[in-house]
Amino acid sequence: MAGFPSVSHEARQHLLEHKLKRATIVSPLPVLPPHSPFEQELLTHRAKLASLNNDQAKQYVRAIGVFIPQTLTDNNVSSFEITCKSCQEVLAYVYADDATLLNWHATYYVSSYDATRWYGCMAVNVSPIDSALGFECACGVDTRDFRANRNTLLKQRTQDNLEQRTFGKSKSAFKAIHKSEDSWLRQNILA
DSSP: OOOOOBOOHHHHHHHHHTTOSOEEEEOSSOBOOTTOTTHHHHHHHHHHHHTSOHHHHHHHHHHHOSOOOHHHHHTTOEEEEEEETTTOOEEEEEEESSTTOTTEEEEEEEEEEOSSBEEEEEEEEEOTTTOOEEEEETTSOBOOOOTTSSOHHHHHHHHHHTGGGOTTSTTOSEEEEEESOSGGGGSSTTO
């Protein structure tokens, strides 16, 4: 396992200014699978954000929280909280048909930090081979898919992690827990 990633001076300043022991970041925009039917809705939202200046964009994101495509919530898919089995930190919230996450629709990463280190998701990976989700946790657990990479060491690492990438199985590195409400996505946005 790798050492925990350290926190920048700016991040420590943010904690001090806001009198926080720990700050949490939930991605305000989703990671979508390839050829998602929600892509156009997301592109329209991104265009609106791009038209705003920095202060207006922050105010807009604070007002709406996390952007959840309306067409996604209309399709009756379930939301799942993804946690690392090793450190118990929340890594992401995923909309999917079931806890296997084989047919996933949108992913929102979650990272947090205190004065010394980062917790949670360091990277979200959508496999170029099968579009399956993989994550890198700050504690060192990593299920990203490098099968398309030419580096032999990364390919071997992927083979070692394939079982850990399978959600809903006992050997999975991460747990997918059903969450019945979306209120978890609206917390701690740009605190």
